Amino acid sequence: MKTSTWQSEGAPRRGHLKYLLLCAACAIPCACASLGGQSHALPKEMTDQELVNTLDSGDARQRAEACARLGDNKSTLAIQRVGEAAEKDASQSTRESCIDALAKIGTPASATVLGRIAKDEQDEEMRIRALDALDKVDAEEASVPTVTQILKNDKSLRVRKRAAEIIGEKKWKSGIPALSELVKSNDAPLELRTESLTQLFKMGDASANEVVFQTMTRSDSVDLRRKAAELVADHPPASAFKPLNQALSDQDEQVATSAIEGLVKLKDPSAATALRQAAQQRTDKLADKMNEAADKLSK
Secondary structure, eight states: OOOOHIIIIISOOHHHHHHHHHHHHHHHHHHHHHHHOOOOOOOSOOOHHHHHHHHHHSOHHHHHHHHHHHHHTTOGGGHHHHHHHHHHOSOHHHHHHHHHHHHHHOSHHHHHHHHHHHHHOSOHHHHHHHHHHHTTSOOHHHHHHHHHHHHHHOSOHHHHHHHHHHHHHHTOGGGHHHHHHHHHOTTSOHHHHHHHHHHHHHHTOHHHHHHHHHHHHHOSOHHHHHHHHHHHHHSOOGGGHHHHHHHTTOSSHHHHHHHHHHHHHHTOTTHHHHHHHHHHTOOSTHHHHHHHHHHHHHO
16 A cells, blocks of 8 residues: 655654654743743842942842842942942842842931932832831932932922921921912812921921911911911910910811811910900800810919
8 A cells, every 4th residue: 555645755754743842842841941930039249349349130029139238237438339229120029129228238328319310210009119118218319419309399299298307207398488488379289288287397397386386376387377276276286375365366276176176185274364355355165166276274
């Protein structure tokens, strides 16, 4: 019987076909290993310079680990290179690790880099992360100029509020003018003005408190007057006596109620006279509250 052309010329022999299938089976895991193989951990003993070099030669996982270890080592020599990786590395996890490392290094130079990232980075989450890292560094002089720029100009309200929080949490007095300017600005979002007001009062500084007092007694915004009165009433400093007396005459019930509560907490008997006088000028239910508070202070 004559063998077909396909069998004799076009088709591989059975043994040869088996060989080809075996080669393919071996090649698949090799290819997978080359494309998605596991990253090797860095050696335990590495100098800071070797870790810096890894930022150029390692894979994403190794670069992230190198940044973390440079942060743990508080390596000041690595600030420039870690900062470059934080700004430009192709891996998100590496960038995040480098931002955290800059916070751990904790010098004015690392604060400057973090501020630049917080100001110039396009991704909002990364700007927030840089601000969170900056909050961990004690470097007012290096940080405030950039943070106040972010406070005034960032396109994200969330980022601007975080900048205000940092100034208040760190009690950076050089940031008081920027917060005060926002509180007084009718063009700024109310939410940001309210946050700035809150952070001013959190500082416990006399000049910052004065802005809060003025807002409580003079602002055209009832929302801001309410917030200012609430802040002062919760923790009234001794200097709040006069502005709280003034706030008793506010036509907004919530503001006047907070003023009553603040005066009671001050426990100054001389406030009783102001409360009774204010009660005579009102025809609403607050008159009774004012008289009751006056009686309590007189005892």
